[in-house]
Amino acid sequence: MGIKLTALGAAQEVGRSGFIVDSGDKILLDYGVKLGPEGTEYPLPVNTNLTAAIISHAHLDHSGHLPALFDVSQPLVYMTPPTLEIAKLLWHDTLKIAGLEGMEAHFTKEEIAKTERFTFPLTYNRHIEITKKSSIEFYDAGHIIGSAITKLNLHDKTLVYTGDYKPEETRLFKPADLNMGRADFLVTESTYGDSDHKPRKEVEKEFVEAVQDTIEHDGHVLVPAFAVARSQEIAEVLHEYKIDAPIYLDGMAQAAARIFMQYPKYLKNSEFLKKALHNVHWVDKPKVREMALKRPGIVITTSGMLQGGPIHYYLKKLYNDKKSSLFLTGFQVAGTPGRILMDTGKINLNGANVKMEMNLKKFDFSGHPGKTEMLNTIKKLNPEKVICVHGDAEIIDLFIMNIEEQGFEAVAPKRGETINLC
Ligand SMILES: [Zn+2]
Ligand SMILES: [Zn+2]
Numbered sequence: 243m244g245i246k247l248t249a250l251g252a253a254q255e256v257g258r259s260g261f262i263v264d265s266g267d268k269i270l271l272d273y274g275v276k277l278g279p280e281g282t283e284y285p286l287p288v289n290t291n292l293t294a295a296i297i298s299h300a301h302l303d304h305s306g307h308l309p310a311l312f313d314v315s316q317p318l319v320y321m322t323p324p325t326l327e328i329a330k331l332l333w334h335d336t337l338k339i340a341g342l343e344g345m346e347a348h349f350t351k352e353e354i355a356k357t358e359r360f361t362f363p364l365t366y367n368r369h370i371e372i373t374k375k376s377s378i379e380f381y382d383a384g385h386i387i388g389s390a391i392t393k394l395n396l397h398d399k400t401l402v403y404t405g406d407y408k409p410e411e412t413r414l415f416k417p418a419d420l421n422m423g424r425a426d427f428l429v430t431e432s433t434y435g436d437s438d439h440k441p442r443k444e445v446e447k448e449f450v451e452a453v454q455d456t457i458e459h460d461g462h463v464l465v466p467a468f469a470v471a472r473s474q475e476i477a478e479v480l481h482e483y484k485i486d487a488p489i490y491l492d493g494m495a496q497a498a499a500r501i502f503m504q505y506p507k508y509l510k511n512s513e514f515l516k517k518a519l520h521n522v523h524w525v526d527k528p529k530v531r532e533m534a535l536k537r538p539g540i541v542i543t544t545s546g547m548l549q550g551g552p553i554h555y556y557l558k559k560l561y562n563d564k565k566s567s568l569f570l571t572g573f574q575v576a577g578t579p580g581r582i583l584m585d586t587g588k589i590n591l592n593g594a595n596v597k598m599e600m601n602l603k604k605f606d607f608s609g610h611p612g613k614t615e616m617l618n619t620i621k622k623l624n625p626e627k628v629i630c631v632h633g634d635a636e637i638i639d640l641f642i643m644n645i646e647e648q649g650f651e652a653v654a655p656k657r658g659e660t661i662n663l664c
Contacts, residue, residue, distance in 0.1 A: 298405025432633025435641025
């Protein structure tokens with residue numbers, strides 16, 4: 243019996259992750275969406291009877307389409323308990339946004355409830371048999387709360403799926419746990435397959451200095467950040483460096499932070515996060531939002547790639563204020579307003595394309611490994627074959643060259659393509 247992998251999404255692109263590993267048992271790895279400039283894009287449909295599904299972490303590009311699956315099939319789904327909690331928050335938010343925009347979502351509240359009923363919460367380092375021939379184990383991925391690297395044992399072969407992972411320690415999370423032995427096949431993310439990151443401590447320092455500088459010059463600092471993990475990390479960094487200015491936390495990062503506090507074991511230092519969150523003003527009503535711009539301060543809010551959310555409220559007020567700063571903190575997917583702003587210096591506000599006058603800078607607070615870290619992981623797991631996913635096409639090309647230079651075989655499936663692994 244051979245093993246085949248079919249890519250439903252995140253194939254030579256970032257977003258809408260979805261892969262089916264077929265060894266007789268058919269296991270779905272992630273089922274996410276891509277929030278593109280022309281609306282949401284979906285992975286290919288699942289046209290087979292699944293044995294099980296696995297969600298690596300809650301980010302919508304990995305979990306966002308899962309409830310839609312329950313329209314047609316009902317596999318048992320494995321994910322960590324915090325992944326389920328955060329994903330539920332994001333799924334309900336998806337329904338809310340669809341409602342506000344007068345669009346129809348691809349799933350209903352009932353399907354979210356069904357997804358929850360069919361979810362088997364699995365913690366790290368617990369080996370579990372899903373059938374007689376297949377078993378799985380999760381390892382801490384260090385990317386966001388509850389994020390997991392999945393090791394699948396299929397007959398006598400092993401396949402490791404990295405999902406998104408971070409081998410470097412960050413303020414919130416321990417480094418990814420890569421002590422999983424050898425892998426025959428490694429399905430790896432490739433987000434930064436062409437470059438390395440600066441050490442996190444350096445990035446933090448530069449960020450804090452830039453924040454300080456803006457505040458001293460009487461400006462506001464807007465920090466668009468992903469609701470899950472990056473926002474809370476930024477709150478910790480500002481607390482650690484004792485920034486002397488009010489800090490506001492707006493948008494869904496607040497609800498996510500509450501979930502974080504329910505799962506202290508999945509954090510590196512929950513006490514410190516508690517203190518950092520105590521130090522911020524929670525924007526829970528419009529009045530607080532108005533207050534946030536009354537005097538120089540920092541606003542951490544969604545969305546991280548400027549696709550919507552409260553950041554637009556602040557941008558409309560500040561985009562032409564030269565004293566203020568807009569500090570991006572994460573990967574900007576091609577086609578998103580954040581990426582367009584970086585490339586053109588312009589942003590669409592209220593339907594008009596305006597020139598950004600704020601001091602614009604991107605800080606590399608990445609939740610992903612750099613090229614060298616990924617190559618080290620490959621050497622450590624020593625696979626027969628590397629399958630590169632979750633990366634822009636040009637970046638994957640360079641990454642594959644680098645992998646091959648190390649003497650490994652690497653491929654990058656296209657969407658819809660099936661690869662015979664053995
Ligand atoms: Zn992610
Ligand atoms: Zn991702």
